[in-house]
Amino acid sequence: xxxxxxxxxxxxxxxxxxxxxxxxxxxxxxxxxxxxxxxxxxxxxxxxxxxxxxxxxxxxxxxxxxxxxxxxxxxxxxxxxxxxxxxxxxxxxxxxxxxxxxxxxxxxxxxxxxxxxxxxxxxxxxxxxxxxxxxxxxxxxxxxxxxxxxxxxxxxxxxxxxxxxxxxxxxxxxxxxxxxxxxxxxxxxxxxxxxxxxxxxxxxxxxxxxxxxxxxxxxxxxxxxxxxxxxxxxxxxxxxxxxxxxxxxxxxxxxxxxxxxxxxxxxxxxxxxxxxxxxxxxxxxxxxxxxxxxxxxxxxxxxxxxxxxxxxx
Amino acid sequence: xxxxxxxxxxxxxxxxxxxxxxxxxxxxxxxxxxxxxxxxxxxxxxxxxxxxxxxxxxxxxxxxxxxxxxxxxxxxxxxxxxxxxxxxxxxxxxxxxxxxxxxxxxxxxxxxxxxxxxxxxxxxxxxxxxxxxxxxxxxxxxxxxxxxxxxxxxxxxxxxxxxxxxxxxxxxxxxxxxxxxxxxxxxxxxxxxxxxxxxxxxxxxxxxxxxxxxxxxxxxxxxxxxxxxxxxxxxxxxxxxxxxxxxxxxxxxxxxxxxxxxxxxxxxxxxxxxxxxxxxxxxxxx
Numbered sequence: 001x002x003x004x005x006x007x008x009x010x011x012x013x014x015x016x017x018x019x020x021x022x023x024x025x026x027x028x029x030x031x032x033x034x035x036x037x038x039x040x041x042x043x044x045x046x047x048x049x050x051x052x053x054x055x056x057x058x059x060x061x062x063x064x065x066x067x068x069x070x071x072x073x074x075x076x077x078x079x080x081x082x083x084x085x086x087x088x089x090x091x092x093x094x095x096x097x098x099x100x101x102x103x104x105x106x107x108x109x110x111x112x113x114x115x116x117x118x119x120x121x122x123x124x125x126x127x128x129x130x131x132x133x134x135x136x137x138x139x140x141x142x143x144x145x146x147x148x149x150x151x152x153x154x155x156x157x158x159x160x161x162x163x164x165x166x167x168x169x170x171x172x173x174x175x176x177x178x179x180x181x182x183x184x185x186x187x188x189x190x191x192x193x194x195x196x197x198x199x200x201x202x203x204x205x206x207x208x209x210x211x212x213x214x215x216x217x218x219x220x221x222x223x224x225x226x227x228x229x230x231x232x233x234x235x236x237x238x239x240x241x242x243x244x245x246x247x248x249x250x251x252x253x254x255x256x257x258x259x260x261x262x263x264x265x266x267x268x269x270x271x272x273x274x275x276x277x278x279x280x281x282x283x284x285x286x287x288x289x290x291x292x293x294x295x296x297x298x299x300x301x302x303x304x305x306x307x308x309x310x311x312x313x
Numbered sequence: 314x315x316x317x318x319x320x321x322x323x324x325x326x327x328x329x330x331x332x333x334x335x336x337x338x339x340x341x342x343x344x345x346x347x348x349x350x351x352x353x354x355x356x357x358x359x360x361x362x363x364x365x366x367x368x369x370x371x372x373x374x375x376x377x378x379x380x381x382x383x384x385x386x387x388x389x390x391x392x393x394x395x396x397x398x399x400x401x402x403x404x405x406x407x408x409x410x411x412x413x414x415x416x417x418x419x420x421x422x423x424x425x426x427x428x429x430x431x432x433x434x435x436x437x438x439x440x441x442x443x444x445x446x447x448x449x450x451x452x453x454x455x456x457x458x459x460x461x462x463x464x465x466x467x468x469x470x471x472x473x474x475x476x477x478x479x480x481x482x483x484x485x486x487x488x489x490x491x492x493x494x495x496x497x498x499x500x501x502x503x504x505x506x507x508x509x510x511x512x513x514x515x516x517x518x519x520x521x522x523x524x525x526x527x528x529x530x531x532x533x534x535x536x537x538x539x540x541x542x543x544x545x546x547x548x549x550x551x552x553x554x555x556x557x558x559x560x561x562x563x564x565x566x567x568x569x570x571x572x573x574x575x576x577x578x579x580x581x582x583x584x585x586x587x588x589x590x591x592x593x594x595x596x597x598x599x
Contacts (some may be wrong), residue, residue, distance in 0.1 A: 051405060056410070098583055101590045105403060109348050109538055110586065113579060116535040120575025132457065235533060238411055245408070277417035284412030287407045289398060 015161060017152040026151045027223075032218035033155075039255035040169050041212030041242035046241060047250030048178065049205045050185035051107050054237045055095065057211045061232030062118060063088040063217030066091030068135040068227050069128075084218050085211065090211025091118075096203050103188075112231030114236050122229040134228030137221065144292065158219055165212050169252055172208065181205050182250075187307040223302045239266075239280065246287050318447065320564050326453040328531060328560030329460030333515035334533060335540040336552045337508025341498055343484040344504050347403050350410040351391065352512055353534030354417040359384045359513025359527040361421050364430045364479020372433040381514035393468065399414060400498075422527050427510050432520030456518055463511070464553055478521065480504060485545045524560025536563070539582045545592025551570075 007287035017026045037061055063151055066087035068217045070080040099110045122129045129135065160208045171179045183191045183200045193196050221227055230236070247258030262280075270281045291298025338352045363380035389583065391413060399405045434452045441448040471477035473536050482490040483497050491497050516525070523529065544551025558581065566577030585593060 063526070098586055103585045104346055104409065105346065106590070108404075108407060109542060112348075113535055113538050113542065113582060114352075115537075117575055117579045118533075120578075121573075124575055125572045151392075234411075235415065238415070241408070275419050277415045280419075281412040281415030281419070284415070285395070285409050288408045288412065290397065292399075292402065292405055 009124075014156075017155050017305055018165070023151040026265065029265055030151065030155045030158045030223060031267075032260050033158045034216045034223065035240075036245065036256045036259035037162055037219070038213055038216035038240050039247070039259045040165055041209045041216065042240045042246045043251075043255045044169075044181075044205055044209040044212075044250060046174070046244050047254075047267070048181050048185065049174070051103065051202065051206075052101075053111040053209075054108055054241065055113075055118070055215050056110035056209070056233065056240055057232045057234070057236035059088055059092055059095065059117040059213040060217040060220070060235070060236065060240070061090050061122060061227070061229075063214035064227040065122065065129060065135070066222045067218050067245060068137050071139075072135065080141075080219060084221075085214050088214030092207050092214075095210070096206035100202055100206070101197060111237075112162055112234065115232065115234060116184070118234045119234070122182065122232050129229070132229060134226055136226050137223065140222050140225075154223065157168045158223075161215060161219065165215065166252070166256075168212075173252065177201070177204070182313070183299045191194050207211055211214060219309035235277065242280065242284055242287075242306055246283070267304040316568070321561075321566055322449060322453055324564040325562040326456050327563060328557035329457045330515050330519045330522075331466035331536055331540055331559055332376055332460050332553055333463060333511050335537040335556055336463075336549060337444065337511040337539045337546065338507045339548065339552045340480070340484075340504050341508045342541060344480060344487070345396075345406075345501055347396075347410070348538065348541075349408045349505075349508070350407060350534065351388075351414045351417065351538055352508070352532035353532070355384045355388060355509045355512035356516035356519070356533045357421060357525065357530040358515050359388065359516035360418055360432065360520045360529070361425050361430070361516075361519040363520060364425070364432060364525060367432065373432070377514055381510040382395040383402070384516075385506040385510035386511025389502055390462050396505075396554070397498065397501070411537070414421045414534075418530055420525065425525070427527050429524045429526035432517065432523045434521040446528045452521060454489075456522075460516065463551070467549055477581075520543035536578075539578065542592060543585050545594040548592070548594040551592055551594030 014133055016029055020026050020029065038056075042053065042056050045053050045056075063084045067080050067084035070083040071077075075083065095114050097115065099107050099151050119207070123131060125131075144150065148157050180196055182192065183196065184201050187264050193200075217231075220231065221300030243262045244255045245258070246261055247256065248254030265279065265283070266276055270275050273279070287298070291302070322551055334352065334356055338349060341347065341352075351352060358378045359596070362383045363376040366376035366379055371379070381403065391410075395409055395413075396406050399409065406551045438452040438455050442451045442452055443449075469477075471480060479490070480500055480503075482493075482495060483500050487497050494567045516529075517570075540552055540555035542556060544555030559578065562578050562581065566576040570577055
């Protein structure tokens with residue numbers, strides 16, 4: 001029964017540039033897709049592993065910086081992608097080795113610190129990163145003869161990557177590895193007693209999460225043709241986490257709903273008010289205080305409570 | 314010679330400021346088990362409040378005390394009305410403090426605009442004092458002195474008073490402390506207000522050196538995190554040692570490797586994490 005809505009959603013997504021009025025909306029849809037990939041990556045850790053990272057913008061940003069440096073050095077786009085993702089994976093391995101020294105809040109603190117190091121390097125190491133001015137690149141790739149220069153072309157390419165990411169998540173969640181990761185979240189000591197290598201499971205999950213964050217970062221680079229320290233700031237990590245939490249952690253569709261919510265809010269908010277950071281912080285507080293299980297389950301709960309309260313009156 | 318001397322003095326000053334900032338952070342972390350991500354905002358908010366108070370004609374020290382009090386009041390409200398609702402859900406508490414820090418930063422930007430504001434050095438402390446043939450900037454000496462006084466005061470509070478004994482009991486085992494009749498929730502409020510006050514006060518007295526500008530919160534918070542990771546959470550001695558280590562690394566790092574100052578700063582933290590995850594003076598997690 002779930003096949004029909006899925007197929008409908010797929011058709012709607014695939015034909016979106018054909019019925020969306022104007023390229024502005026197509027561009028927003030592309031943004032939603034690559035942020036959704038990022039959120040899916042963050043969700044592997046925050047949702048399925050129970051390890052909340054506030055340094056993932058570091059990985060997202062490193063991919064973009066590595067890509068931008070490779071492009072300015074004159075490499076072809078496929079080499080650029082390999083360089084960017086390899087750099088991200090190596091960084092993710094270093095991050096994981098350090099951050100997994102702690103769990104719970106220790107993990108949060110270490111990831112904040114690691115994310116801030118990347119930010120500090122991006123901001124201060126001017127000879128490499130061009131500091132606050134960032135790096136501008138020109139040109140998007142042409143995979144298989146499809147030009148990504150137009151908003152439509154870019155949208156379709158992003159959609160393909162997004163579907164790949166989603167499929168990999170679906171496989172991952174259903175796999176024994178996904179199940180053991182959730183085991184390390186719920187009962188790490190029992191998993192250890194059962195002979196699972198808890199640390200290694202978490203480490204691999206971190207790499208998997210880092211890989212998709214890097215892919216999203218590379219798409220971000222191609223979309224904006226620009227990368228600056230803002231992309232790796234703590235705010236960016238928090239935004240990604242907000243997408244995951246607002247949609248509902250440890251669900252496949254939650255991070256996607258969250259990405260839609262945050263990107264739309266951000267674009268709407270910045271069109272009408274200047275205070276996006278205030279709005280972001282306020283949504284964060286409201287969701288965490290009143291709907292800790294995420295927007296989708298939270299709304300259902302609030303609606304049920306309202307109905308029963310009305311029934312009693 | 315003189316460059317190293319100036320760097321050393323600056324390092325000690327920054328260490329003193331960091332101690333004021335991170336001792337509260339460390340106490341809150343030790344007792345409530347949450348890294349309070351609004352701590353950098355407290356520092357910035359205190360400094361901004363003081364600039365307005367000084368503009369109204371108050372003198373520097375009154376403004377520092379009142380700025381700290383304003384921040385403590387804000388901290389108390391946050392603890393009482395938001396964090397307490399989420400008691401037991403540490404992760405939710407951390408995320409709330411993060412959300413609040415964004416809100417505070419944006420409100421400060423709205424109220425005090427984006428231009429850096431410099432707090433004037435109090436008149437009595439301008440210029441240098443000559444000690445043992447070396448010229449020390451008076452104001453920086455004063456900050457170091459204040460840090461020493463606060464370190465002694467906090468130590469006496471924690472080690473010699475009834476309240477301190479209750480706080481230590483809460484840090485060690487909050488559940489058992491509750492069982493023997495200590496009102497741990499009230500301790501939470503007290504410690505949170507105290508930490509907020511220290512951070513706000515540090516922001517004001519740091520004002521003549523650092524100025525106040527948007528983004529100051531984001532610069533101070535990681536420093537406090539490093540101090541606590543280095544020193545170990547909940548340990549006053551750890552905060553003290555960690556603060557000065559960070560103070561020296563930051564200043565010398567910036568002078569010697571200006572582009573990599575941040576990396577130099579975080580390296581010792583990484584080494585400590587690998588070799589001694591509980592921090593230099595922390596106790597291993599049970």
